[in-house]
Amino acid sequence: MLDAKIPNGNLQDKWKNHSFNVKLVNPANKRKLDVIVVGTGLAGASAAASLAELGYNVHAFCFHDSARRAHSVAAQGGINAAKNYKNEADSVYRLFYDTIKGGDFRAREGNVYRLAEVSVKIIDQSVAQGVPFAREYGGLLDNRSFGGAQVSRTFYARGQTGQQLLYGAVSALNRQVDAGKVKLYTRHEMLDLVVIDGVARGIVTRDLVSGEIKSHAAHAVILATGGYGNVFYLSTNAKGSNTTAIWRAHKKGAYFANPCFTQIHPTCIPASGEYQSKLTLMSESLRNDGRVWVPKKVGDKRNPLDIPEEERDYFLERKYPSFGNLVPRDIAARNIKEVCDEGRGVGPTGQASYLDFAESIARLGEDQVSARYGNLFEMYEKITGENPYKTPMRIYPAVHYTMGGLWVDYNLQTTIPGLYAAGEANFSDHGANRLGASALMQGLADGYFVLPVTIGDYLSTLGFAKVDGNHPAFKQAEDEVKARINQLINIKGTKTPDELHRALGKIMWDKVGMARTADGLKQAIAEMKQLKEEFWKDLKVSGTGEELNEQLEKAGRTADFIELGILMAEDALHRNESCGGHFRLEYQTEEGEARRDDENFMYVAAWEYQGENQAEKLNKENLVFESVKPSQRSYK
Amino acid sequence: MSNLNLTLKIWRQRNANDSGKLVTYKVNNISTHASFLEMLDILNEDLVKKGEDPVAFAHDCREGICGSCGCYINGRAHGPEGGTATCQLHMRKFKDGDTITVEPWRAKAFPVIKDLVVDRSALDRILQKGGYVSVNTGAAPDANEILVPKPVADEAFTGAACIGCGACVAACPNASAMLFTAAKISQLALLPQGKPERYRRVEDMIAQMEDEGFGNCTNVGACSLECPKQIGQNHIARLNREYILAKTFNPPKSNEVEVI
Numbered sequence: 001m002l003d004a005k006i007p008n009g010n011l012q013d014k015w016k017n018h019s020f021n022v023k024l025v026n027p028a029n030k031r032k033l034d035v036i037v038v039g040t041g042l043a044g045a046s047a048a049a050s051l052a053e054l055g056y057n058v059h060a061f062c063f064h065d066s067a068r069r070a071h072s073v074a075a076q077g078g079i080n081a082a083k084n085y086k087n088e089a090d091s092v093y094r095l096f097y098d099t100i101k102g103g104d105f106r107a108r109e110g111n112v113y114r115l116a117e118v119s120v121k122i123i124d125q126s127v128a129q130g131v132p133f134a135r136e137y138g139g140l141l142d143n144r145s146f147g148g149a150q151v152s153r154t155f156y157a158r159g160q161t162g163q164q165l166l167y168g169a170v171s172a173l174n175r176q177v178d179a180g181k182v183k184l185y186t187r188h189e190m191l192d193l194v195v196i197d198g199v200a201r202g203i204v205t206r207d208l209v210s211g212e213i214k215s216h217a218a219h220a221v222i223l224a225t226g227g228y229g230n231v232f233y234l235s236t237n238a239k240g241s242n243t244t245a246i247w248r249a250h251k252k253g254a255y256f257a258n259p260c261f262t263q264i265h266p267t268c269i270p271a272s273g274e275y276q277s278k279l280t281l282m283s284e285s286l287r288n289d290g291r292v293w294v295p296k297k298v299g300d301k302r303n304p305l306d307i308p309e310e311e312r313d314y315f316l317e318r319k320y321p322s323f324g325n326l327v328p329r330d331i332a333a334r335n336i337k338e339v340c341d342e343g344r345g346v347g348p349t350g351q352a353s354y355l356d357f358a359e360s361i362a363r364l365g366e367d368q369v370s371a372r373y374g375n376l377f378e379m380y381e382k383i384t385g386e387n388p389y390k391t392p393m394r395i396y397p398a399v400h401y402t403m404g405g406l407w408v409d410y411n412l413q414t415t416i417p418g419l420y421a422a423g424e425a426n427f428s429d430h431g432a433n434r435l436g437a438s439a440l441m442q443g444l445a446d447g448y449f450v451l452p453v454t455i456g457d458y459l460s461t462l463g464f465a466k467v468d469g470n471h472p473a474f475k476q477a478e479d480e481v482k483a484r485i486n487q488l489i490n491i492k493g494t495k496t497p498d499e500l501h502r503a504l505g506k507i508m509w510d511k512v513g514m515a516r517t518a519d520g521l522k523q524a525i526a527e528m529k530q531l532k533e534e535f536w537k538d539l540k541v542s543g544t545g546e547e548l549n550e551q552l553e554k555a556g557r558t559a560d561f562i563e564l565g566i567l568m569a570e571d572a573l574h575r576n577e578s579c580g581g582h583f584r585l586e587y588q589t590e591e592g593e594a595r596r597d598d599e600n601f602m603y604v605a606a607w608e609y610q611g612e613n614q615a616e617k618l619n620k621e622n623l624v625f626e627s628v629k630p631s632q633r634s635y636k
Numbered sequence: 637m638s639n640l641n642l643t644l645k646i647w648r649q650r651n652a653n654d655s656g657k658l659v660t661y662k663v664n665n666i667s668t669h670a671s672f673l674e675m676l677d678i679l680n681e682d683l684v685k686k687g688e689d690p691v692a693f694a695h696d697c698r699e700g701i702c703g704s705c706g707c708y709i710n711g712r713a714h715g716p717e718g719g720t721a722t723c724q725l726h727m728r729k730f731k732d733g734d735t736i737t738v739e740p741w742r743a744k745a746f747p748v749i750k751d752l753v754v755d756r757s758a759l760d761r762i763l764q765k766g767g768y769v770s771v772n773t774g775a776a777p778d779a780n781e782i783l784v785p786k787p788v789a790d791e792a793f794t795g796a797a798c799i800g801c802g803a804c805v806a807a808c809p810n811a812s813a814m815l816f817t818a819a820k821i822s823q824l825a826l827l828p829q830g831k832p833e834r835y836r837r838v839e840d841m842i843a844q845m846e847d848e849g850f851g852n853c854t855n856v857g858a859c860s861l862e863c864p865k866q867i868g869q870n871h872i873a874r875l876n877r878e879y880i881l882a883k884t885f886n887p888p889k890s891n892e893v894e895v896i
Contacts, residue, residue, distance in 0.1 A: 163799075
């Protein structure tokens with residue numbers, strides 16, 4: 001049984017007490033300690049900047065050409081915080097409660113309460129950095145509501161909140177680069193973790209321009225490398241988002257928790273053809289003013305404007321009168337899939353539902369709607385060639401976020417001492433489903449406020465000697481990375497990395513997507529094992545390892561995605577219940593809602609790597625609910 | 637709409653030392669719903685299959701926000717559509733039989749790494765010289781203690797929206813980074829949070845901009861025209877004002893005073 005090291009005491013006091021009880025590192029000694037941070041999104045940039053401010057020597061890595069390009073930049077809608085600026089009886093406890101419930105009672109109370117607690121400080125920090133949040137005329141901050149909550153606690157900067165928060169965090173990072181406290185390595189991809197005597201001591205990177213393979217030593221390593229949604233090939237993630245850093249760490253001993261918990265976002269622009277390279281999200285905030293509907297009749301191909309009100313089915317409003325269009329993402333996504341499966345889907349592929357703003361435009365005026373969502377409407381028009389002010393948007397669910405990730409304890413430490421995981425790369429706070437506007441909150445909570453406290457507790461125990469980069473483990477890890485690159489290049493088969501990745505994505509979407517069955521999952525596992533063989537026999541990579549070579553980058557990432565895909569299916573197969581984003585058709589209520597099995601599955605599934613092509617070992621962390629009584633989620 | 641058959645003339649350059657040249661390729665049966673980068677994906681899959689070197693181009697989010705992508709398309713930064721990053725350009729903007737010329741950003745401060753990929757790290761080095769507010773984590777007051785009038789916040793946002801793609805530099809006949817630099821200076825000069833460091837910031841960032849080898853601004857305005865986020869010339873005006881104030885009043889660096 002895994003120990004999450006959640007501090008004792010009242011929920012409200014855990015973090016306060018823990019912060020007091022951790023061991024501190026003397027300011028003069030901090031400069032003798034090196035910390036590696038991989039990834040410069042919200043979690044990575046905020047952690048790197050905050051640790052450097054404390055005095056640690058930070059080495060920050062990203063595969064992008066600039067820290068500012070990490071995929072956090074694309075988050076649209078907003079960030080939650082329990083400020084209660086709207087006098088709606090919001091509180092830290094309510095945000096905690098909503099998040100636990102939204103996660104379908106598969107998250108840790110202690111972590112989630114801490115998240116809600118520090119949420120207020122994130123807004124303070126970001127505003128102080130000059131993040132231009134939306135304001136009211138009096139100069140105060142504006143809020144809006146988001147799915148899964150009945151209060152308006154979401155702070156936003158038009159539809160570009162992630163961008164603005166990231167630029168804030170990266171500006172803090174840049175300040176430390178200028179101060180010489182952070183050494184920033186751009187265009188460097190982490191390809192392995194160096195573990196010595198069971199402790200994380202560094203990483204191996206490839207310089208994406210020169211191809212140089214190099215190791216870097218440090219006292220601790222933080223992985224803030226994002227989620228693994230691209231295992232589905234098509235997702236709302238950026239093309240470069242990948243699982244390699246956390247998957248390599250997993251193979252070196254870090255447990256992987258709840259890999260099957262995937263969030264399918266209900267409102268994305270539908271795919272248009274085989275060449276489709278990614279899917280674009282339309283922010284959940286649109287559901288504040290947009291109404292989701294399909295025709296009542298099966299196969300009704302009329303222009304949506306010609307379908308009279310009484311022949312439209314506003315199915316979310318009908319089924320969930322109290323939350324309406326603002327039900328949590330998993331519920332909205334599943335309902336959209338359902339109506340499409342019934343043959344009531346719209347658009348050329350029949351795989352879409354309408355998101356209609358006609359009523360809001362009539363109520364608020366086009367100007368007001370444009371002020372709220374202008375950039376999203378423009379984006380929609382650019383991609384589809386249709387004007388959403390005139391004709392309803394078409395939307396369909398797409399993979400958006402992965403709640404699973406490296407298992408971490410309360411300190412965000414993985415099962416490898418000295419290795420930490422933050423942001424989407426860890427599994428910690430969202431349970432089986434993440435609420436909207438909570439990813440930004442968690443990434444920044446981990447980086448600004450949690451890691452700077454918890455990592456000191458670990459570093460204080462190490463002594464201050466430099467980590468010896470000449471230890472043979474570094475050379476060995478470098479050699480392994482080089483051998484693997486050579487192997488990828490020398491297969492010289494016929495299939496491109498994208499072809500194999502697409503094949504993986506199809507298996508995952510069809511059988512490990514929104515609705516899963518035991519049979520389907522078993523088939524998926526067999527098919528992915530076969531795909532893995534095919535990959536290592538028939539891959540074709542052009543070019544060499546000593547140059548900028550995107551094909552090689554894609555090949556390495558796809559190889560890791562295939563292995564992860566198998567684990568995701570195994571995890572989904574073993575979890576004989578439905579909860580949050582994990583929906584097993586065998587386990588649903590008569591009304592078609594997720595049927596949890598708290599008696600048998602109220603635990604975190606943390607998988608332990610056992611060697612190449614071996615079944616992974618399941619470890620469990622039991623979830624204990626002391627403050628909230630698990631109930632069936634109801635948004636009716 | 638029918639599919640497109642196109643002739644592409646693409647800049648191929650193995651590395652910074654190679655002289656580079658335009659190479660002609662044909663792509664057929666491209667859907668008008670495909671994005672420009674998806675069209676390049678199709679070309680690259682074909683090249684890899686044929687054992688040729690695929691075209692290197694920068695891209696990541698493919699939704700116009702990360703700022704990774706960017707090439708010169710038929711003589712225009714990010715292509716023919718205004719207010720659009722290359723990834724958001726769709727093939728419905730082209731006609732069957734078109735010839736499309738694709739080149740990298742061209743600027744002394746942006747050396748070519750390979751084909752259409754250039755090194756834009758100079759932009760980050762400008763930001764590292766003061767494109768921030770000096771506030772350590774944990775030191776912030778309650779967010780609503782800092783009042784920002786809505787019009788000021790909105791105007792600051794228009795500068796903050798810069799995605800750092802470098803189109804402004806590429807579009808400028810002088811390869812100036814004035815709009816990029818101005819966007820950040822203007823954002824922080826407008827907001828109360830940025831005021832204490834405004835003079836030091838403008839002087840340091842402009843000094844870095846000049847060190848990086850960007851050209852001077854001669855008010856051509858092509859930068860704003862090609863900016864995917866449509867960042868206006870007003871930000872350059874504000875930068876100039878900040879710079880003149882900093883130089884004219886020469887406020888002591890350690891104890892900056894509000895001049896206006």
